Amino acid sequence: MPRIAIDPTSEMAILRRVVDPEKPFSSIEAARAILHFRFSARDQTRMNRLAAKNREGKLRPAEEEELNNFIRVGQTLGILQSKARRSLKVHRSESGDE
Numbered sequence: 001m002p003r004i005a006i007d008p009t010s011e012m013a014i015l016r017r018v019v020d021p022e023k024p025f026s027s028i029e030a031a032r033a034i035l036h037f038r039f040s041a042r043d044q045t046r047m048n049r050l051a052a053k054n055r056e057g058k059l060r061p062a063e064e065e066e067l068n069n070f071i072r073v074g075q076t077l078g079i080l081q082s083k084a085r086r087s088l089k090v091h092r093s094e095s096g097d098e
Helices: 011-018 028-035 041-055 061-095
Strands: none
């Protein structure tokens, strides 16, 4: 799959630099806790409804902003969880548990 060019000034690009994936979380407990972060059922339902309206081209401006907020939070969560998984892998390899 081709990589998508990311604007280096975007929120996600800045966050990726802050949450340096090459430097693992020092706390195994923190990494495990981050992997349990999830959207609530209510938020998932809301996102699905907004996404459906978006596909139909029927989003109002406030709904578009809300959907974009959900997307940004999801991207942020994805970055943190990716780092958490890498951190746990590093901790396992350092302790010989692989």
